[in-house]
Amino acid sequence: xxxxxxxxxxxxxxxxxxxxxxxxxxxxxxxxxxxxxxxxxxxxxxxxxxxxxxxxxxxxxxxxxxxxxxxxxxxxxxxxxxxxxxxxxxxxxxxxxxxxxxxxxxxxxxxxxxxxxxxxxxxxxxxxxxxxxxxxxxxxxxxxxxxxxxxxxxxxxxxxxx
Amino acid sequence: xxxxxxxxxxxxxxxxxxxxxxxxxxxxxxxxxxxxxxxxxxxxxxxxxxxxxxxxxxxxxxxxxxxxxxxxxxxxxxxxxxxxxxxxxxxxxxxxxxxxxxxxxxxxxxxxxxxxxxxxxxxxxxxxxxxxxxxxxxxxxxxxxxxxxxxxxxxxxxxxxxxxxxxxxxxxxxxxxxxxxxxxxxxxxxxxxxxxxxxxxxxxxxxxxxxxxxxxxxxxxxxxxxxxxxxxxxxxxxxxxxxxxxxxxxxxxxxxxxxxxxxxxxxxxxxxxxxxxxxxxxxxxxxxxxxxxx
Numbered sequence: 391x392x393x394x395x396x397x398x399x400x401x402x403x404x405x406x407x408x409x410x411x412x413x414x415x416x417x418x419x420x421x422x423x424x425x426x427x428x429x430x431x432x433x434x435x436x437x438x439x440x441x442x443x444x445x446x447x448x449x450x451x452x453x454x455x456x457x458x459x460x461x462x463x464x465x466x467x468x469x470x471x472x473x474x475x476x477x478x479x480x481x482x483x484x485x486x487x488x489x490x491x492x493x494x495x496x497x498x499x500x501x502x503x504x505x506x507x508x509x510x511x512x513x514x515x516x517x518x519x520x521x522x523x524x525x526x527x528x529x530x531x532x533x534x535x536x537x538x539x540x541x542x543x544x545x546x547x548x549x550x551x552x
Numbered sequence: 553x554x555x556x557x558x559x560x561x562x563x564x565x566x567x568x569x570x571x572x573x574x575x576x577x578x579x580x581x582x583x584x585x586x587x588x589x590x591x592x593x594x595x596x597x598x599x600x601x602x603x604x605x606x607x608x609x610x611x612x613x614x615x616x617x618x619x620x621x622x623x624x625x626x627x628x629x630x631x632x633x634x635x636x637x638x639x640x641x642x643x644x645x646x647x648x649x650x651x652x653x654x655x656x657x658x659x660x661x662x663x664x665x666x667x668x669x670x671x672x673x674x675x676x677x678x679x680x681x682x683x684x685x686x687x688x689x690x691x692x693x694x695x696x697x698x699x700x701x702x703x704x705x706x707x708x709x710x711x712x713x714x715x716x717x718x719x720x721x722x723x724x725x726x727x728x729x730x731x732x733x734x735x736x737x738x739x740x741x742x743x744x745x746x747x748x749x750x751x752x753x754x755x756x757x758x759x760x761x762x763x764x765x766x767x768x769x770x771x772x773x774x775x776x777x778x779x780x781x782x783x784x785x786x787x788x789x790x791x792x793x794x795x796x797x798x799x800x801x802x803x804x805x806x807x808x809x810x811x812x813x814x815x816x817x818x819x820x821x822x823x824x825x826x827x828x829x830x831x832x833x834x835x836x837x838x839x840x841x842x843x844x845x846x
Contacts, residue, residue: 417557438593457588462609
């Protein structure tokens with residue numbers, strides 16, 4: 391058991407690599423990813439779990455990294471948007487976002503793609519309602535969402551066809 | 553102002569007995585944190601009064617769903633995703649499964665826990681009206697042992713509960729006896745996802761030969777705590793659903809709730825919505841009886 395007001399040392403897996411970090415246990419996973427590991431694809435939007443810009447996968451589950459004290463990520467496997475670079479499903483979603491205008495300013499895009507990949511991992515052939523629900527925690531102020539939903543639907547169709 | 557993490561302690565006991573022992577030693581100092589969907593929001597806003605936190609996220613003892621012959625025991629550390637993925641909950645407790653699907657978005661459902669929803673004690677909590685409708689019991693645990701109490705007695709006033717400083721909620725118990733009931737639930741808010749309700753309702757009803765044999769109507773966001781509309785239920789039981797009964801039910805419900813004006817809605821709107829929800833539920837209940845007789 392770690393009791394600390396001082397920094398603690400903890401080990402976690404980030405994008406498949408084992409990392410050890412010295413951090414205050416209440417530091418947000420978001421800040422550790424960005425500042426300690428330089429993984430700035432994880433964005434801060436609202437900082438209170440409303441917008442999804444800081445989405446990452448923790449042990450395979452979509453989570454808001456702004457709401458996770460880093461101590462709770464001890465021993466966990468974290469995947470950020472950078473970790474999806476070689477993932478074929480993520481590439482399909484990314485290509486589809488480009489083609490459908492699913493990304494404009496780009497701040498929400500990493501979180502959107504993570505949420506989309508998380509959805510498609512569970513439901514490879516989602517209905518439009520599934521897509522809306524799967525992305526409901528990710529806010530976008532540019533696109534109006536329709537292009538994003540179309541991009542995810544198209545990525546799913548292509549994956550199903552290939 | 554954002555909180556400085558250097559000012560906070562966080563410990564992570566690796567078992568329930570260790571967590572309880574820590575609470576017993578320093579009962580007024582450790583704030584339990586599970587998925588952090590409430591606590592971390594307060595932390596981010598610099599509004600968290602506690603400085604010492606104890607993580608109970610993922611404690612195995614709290615993250616089980618036990619299906620017994622007469623009841624289902626949902627560990628307090630189960631997430632909304634855990635609830636949605638459980639087949640017994642999906643089939644026998646649809647009010648709870650639906651409520652779980654309305655919480656935040658998927659990322660919040662993967663972290664928010666039923667125990668957290670109960671202890672945070674928001675009058676607007678999505679899952680709590682369902683627990684009232686199903687007449688849930690809570691199992692509370694401390695180093696002194698376990699005690700069981702009816703969930704309807706747990707909230708004593710706005711954000712006040714029966715939980716002792718050294719206790720944790722261990723499990724939520726739902727009796728498995730609602731197979732013949734019509735379920736009705738709605739959340740009225742700005743949106744379903746990522747929005748806090750203006751009014752939410754969870755209701756159960758059973759007709760016997762066209763007569764209301766048992767009815768339960770629970771609402772959130774209409775009083776300082778989630779409530780059962782017991783007076784409305786009383787005037788409904790033993791009656792047939794007809795227009796005059798609907799009128800009486802609307803009046804009784806309006807007199808029974810205590811909504812307020814706040815940033816999300818007004819007392820007047822909430823009363824109108826609550827009445828409409830009661831009427832819609834009764835309409836469906838009445839229609840289900842006609843279907844049975846056809």
